[in-house]
Amino acid sequence: MNHRALKRKDLFWLALVVLLALMPAVSAVATNTFLMHVLILILLFSAMAQTWNIIGGYGGQTSFGHSVFFGIGAYGAGMAVVTYGLSPWPGIGIGMVAAAAVAVLISYPCFKLSGHYFAIATFAIVEIFHRMFLVWYWVGGALGLDYPVVEQGLKNFMWYDTKTGYYYGALALFVLVFGIVRFLESHRFGYYLRAVREGQETAESLGVNSQAIKLTAMALSAALAAMCGAFFGQYNLRVDPSMVMSLDMSMKFVLVTILGGAGTLAGPLLGAAVLIPLQEYTRALWGGLGGGVDLIVFGVLIIIIVIKQPAGISGMVRDIAKHIERRRAAAKGGTSIDAP
Amino acid sequence: MTLLEVREVTKKFGALVANDKVSFTVDPGTIVGLIGPNGAGKTTLFNCISGLYAISAGRIFFDGTEITGLPSFRIARLGAVRTFQVVRPLKEMTVFDNVLVGAFLQGAGNARARATAEECIRICNLTEYADKPAGDLPIGGKKRLELARALATGPKLLMLDEVMAGLTSTEVKGAMEVIHDIRRKGITLLIVEHIMEAIMPIADKVVVLDGGIKIAEGPPDRIIDDERVISAYLGTKFSRRLQARREESKHA
Numbered sequence: 166m167n168h169r170a171l172k173r174k175d176l177f178w179l180a181l182v183v184l185l186a187l188m189p190a191v192s193a194v195a196t197n198t199f200l201m202h203v204l205i206l207i208l209l210f211s212a213m214a215q216t217w218n219i220i221g222g223y224g225g226q227t228s229f230g231h232s233v234f235f236g237i238g239a240y241g242a243g244m245a246v247v248t249y250g251l252s253p254w255p256g257i258g259i260g261m262v263a264a265a266a267v268a269v270l271i272s273y274p275c276f277k278l279s280g281h282y283f284a285i286a287t288f289a290i291v292e293i294f295h296r297m298f299l300v301w302y303w304v305g306g307a308l309g310l311d312y313p314v315v316e317q318g319l320k321n322f323m324w325y326d327t328k329t330g331y332y333y334g335a336l337a338l339f340v341l342v343f344g345i346v347r348f349l350e351s352h353r354f355g356y357y358l359r360a361v362r363e364g365q366e367t368a369e370s371l372g373v374n375s376q377a378i379k380l381t382a383m384a385l386s387a388a389l390a391a392m393c394g395a396f397f398g399q400y401n402l403r404v405d406p407s408m409v410m411s412l413d414m415s416m417k418f419v420l421v422t423i424l425g426g427a428g429t430l431a432g433p434l435l436g437a438a439v440l441i442p443l444q445e446y447t448r449a450l451w452g453g454l455g456g457g458v459d460l461i462v463f464g465v466l467i468i469i470i471v472i473k474q475p476a477g478i479s480g481m482v483r484d485i486a487k488h489i490e491r492r493r494a495a496a497k498g499g500t501s502i503d504a505p
Numbered sequence: 506m507t508l509l510e511v512r513e514v515t516k517k518f519g520a521l522v523a524n525d526k527v528s529f530t531v532d533p534g535t536i537v538g539l540i541g542p543n544g545a546g547k548t549t550l551f552n553c554i555s556g557l558y559a560i561s562a563g564r565i566f567f568d569g570t571e572i573t574g575l576p577s578f579r580i581a582r583l584g585a586v587r588t589f590q591v592v593r594p595l596k597e598m599t600v601f602d603n604v605l606v607g608a609f610l611q612g613a614g615n616a617r618a619r620a621t622a623e624e625c626i627r628i629c630n631l632t633e634y635a636d637k638p639a640g641d642l643p644i645g646g647k648k649r650l651e652l653a654r655a656l657a658t659g660p661k662l663l664m665l666d667e668v669m670a671g672l673t674s675t676e677v678k679g680a681m682e683v684i685h686d687i688r689r690k691g692i693t694l695l696i697v698e699h700i701m702e703a704i705m706p707i708a709d710k711v712v713v714l715d716g717g718i719k720i721a722e723g724p725p726d727r728i729i730d731d732e733r734v735i736s737a738y739l740g741t742k743f744s745r746r747l748q749a750r751r752e753e754s755k756h757a
Contacts, residue, residue: 352615371606371654
């Protein structure tokens, strides 16, 4: 891709962020609590999916363990506030470091093996952490952590009157994660990461230390996922194992990205923009039917996407753009033939 | 001083001995051809030198350091870079991005890596394909991509594993010109090749393998007279043809 096309793309992203930043200024949006809630979740899940995209999309290593890192981040913030009566910020930092450490420990042996070992190991690790946190008294056990009422504001990252504070928090998270991935995508690390996905031996023959690249990507992905988890805890004012460290949560990281288009910058946003409203509205409408309705909807959508366009929504968008371009070219060609 | 020294390298796969105590050296600035019949162990030897296989016995030195047992990315970073006989494009990435991955070995800077990649793509006649996914290239293009990618790393020693196999005669001529260009840049070349008309005129030295054993080593002139090489690989008829061509060029 040439430089000019990339710059045009950046302009699009910039415009989107400005637009999103102005949203709460529209009073119809700001006063509609449910709409604000959906927007916050879209931003949060976009960021979450993007963290997964680093290792799962660009790196091609399917992780089902991201709810563990997400959970560690949520517990970091939660324990800082609930157990130690501090502001969540130091907890967020500790959670990010802990998540990266756990990610490296899990991945180090797995990345040496080829095939699906990594995916299987990450699957197992969710169960292990879920069980462990259920019975671990220090972190609140199965009851989890319930936030006390503290002063609202950025220091405690908590707001009661409106959701505007959380909205800007989610937007900041979104910009941070997407900005990091955008930067990596166009620099050596991003190229090396994709090269390892496309052919590990080939990449190594060109001087790429594939193990180091994958571990770094995994650590970064986990740390950012932990940051998202901390936001989730602060937003819900509670943390418990089933809420943040479940396979359900892990699957959302994977599904949102794959639905939108793995290994593309826009994929996680497209996936979240489609799936999250669906999830929230089905919950609001059919929540009485019991849990899991949203997952049924997810499942059906994924089946359709995988059959129609394995590259996800971003692949569909690309197809449509190509189609329009071809039509335009054909139209141009037609007029030039008609001209004398 | 030699650039590459292979000292009594042995590679066994179970009971099969693919390389048996093979020794040879490559001097800087030269082109060395590695030839031999199918199954002689040429690609295995390449895999041993480039660190893809762990060797069973022997030692390998490159540019003054021992590289025996080093992982392949370290050997590439030292400046010994290879291509693959069975082409391995990074399929979902564009041709340009493939070459860019190679170019990043010379430094993380984007501007310089892009300039290097562009130049290597031009040298290997891939400019028209630069923005296409590498998986969509025809076979000749994929072979040239292997070459461009390895070249972009800025190697001291470039190891080419049959980059001309399966190409049309026009494409072979093009490839030979590219190889000449590469040599003029001062890059040393170790080339596995089956097409004798391509390798014999450009090689300074030829190493012949048969059944995993080195049976001859020397300048091409002497190789085509070597009885063992003729019976194992070239054949009498072909050897005469090469000899006749040599006589012609002497008279000319």
